Amino acid sequence: MATRGFTGRRTPDDHAARTPPGQALTTDFPVLSAGPTPKIALADWSFTLKVGPRPVARWSWEEFSALPRTSYVRDIHCVTTWSKLDTAWEGVLVDDVLAAAGLAPPTGFTLAHGFDDYTTNVPTADLVGGKAMIATAYDGAPLEPDHGGPARLLVPHLYFWKSAKWLSGLQFTERDEAGFWELRGYHMYGDPWREQRYDDDA
Numbered sequence: 001m002a003t004r005g006f007t008g009r010r011t012p013d014d015h016a017a018r019t020p021p022g023q024a025l026t027t028d029f030p031v032l033s034a035g036p037t038p039k040i041a042l043a044d045w046s047f048t049l050k051v052g053p054r055p056v057a058r059w060s061w062e063e064f065s066a067l068p069r070t071s072y073v074r075d076i077h078c079v080t081t082w083s084k085l086d087t088a089w090e091g092v093l094v095d096d097v098l099a100a101a102g103l104a105p106p107t108g109f110t111l112a113h114g115f116d117d118y119t120t121n122v123p124t125a126d127l128v129g130g131k132a133m134i135a136t137a138y139d140g141a142p143l144e145p146d147h148g149g150p151a152r153l154l155v156p157h158l159y160f161w162k163s164a165k166w167l168s169g170l171q172f173t174e175r176d177e178a179g180f181w182e183l184r185g186y187h188m189y190g191d192p193w194r195e196q197r198y199d200d201d202a
C-alpha cells in the first residue's frame with residue numbers, strides 16, 4: 001500500500017495557517033446529507049466509469065477491493081464553515097481506477113454520481129495526479145454509512161460537497177455540467193482558499 005501526503009511534524013501553531021478564510025476548526029465529524037443515508041449491500045454495490053452516456057468500465061465490490069490501495073492524511077473544509085485537520089483516509093486513487101480501466105483522462109470534466117442520485121461536478125484535472133481518491137476507509141475503519149460508505153469520492157482540496165458520498169460512478173463529460181448543489185447556487189469549482197462558496201463568488 002502506498003502512503004502519500006506525509007507532511008512532517010506539525011505543531012498547533014500551524015493550525016491557523018491551515019484554516020481557510022471564513023472557516024473554524026472542529027474535531028467532530030459532522031454528517032451532512034441532502035436526504036437519508038441509503039442502505040447499500042456490498043453484493044449490490046458496483047462502481048461504473050462512463051464517458052458521456054457510455055459505460056466503459058465497471059467493478060463489483062470484490063473487483064474494486066483488488067485495486068491498488070493508497071492512504072493519505074488531508075485537511076477537509078465544509079462550506080458550512082467547519083474544517084477538520086489531518087483526516088486519515090484509505091481507498092483507491094482515481095489515477096489507479098483509470099489505469100485499471102486502461103484509460104487516460106477522457107474529457108476535461110467529471111460528474112460524480114451517488115447512489116442517492118446526488119451529483120457534483122469537478123474538473124478532471126482535480127481528480128488525478130494523486131489528488132483524489134475513492135475512499136473506503138476512514139481513520140482505520142471501514143467508512144461508516146453516514147459518511148458515505150461503502151465508498152465515497154474524496155477531493156479534499158475543494159469544499160466537501162464535492163466529495164460525493166455513496167459513490168456509484170464517475171462520468172466524464174465534455175462540458176462542466178452543474179451537479180446537485182451547483183444547480184442550487186453553489187460554486188462550480190469550490191476552492192476553500194478562494195472562498196468559492198456560491199456561484200457569484202469570484
Ligand SMILES: Nc1nc2c(c(=O)[nH]1)N[C@H]1C(S)=C(S)[C@@H](COP(=O)(O)O)O[C@H]1N2
Binds near residue numbers: 029115160165
Ligand atoms: N451522495 C451524496 N454525497 C454528498 C452529499 C449528499 O447529500 N449525497 N452531501 C455533500 C455535502 S453538502 C457535504 S458537506 C459532505 C458531508 O460529508 P460528511 O457527512 O461525511 O461530513 O458530503 C457531500 N457529499
Ligand SMILES: [Mo]
Binds near residue numbers: 032078079160161
Ligand atoms: Mo455541505
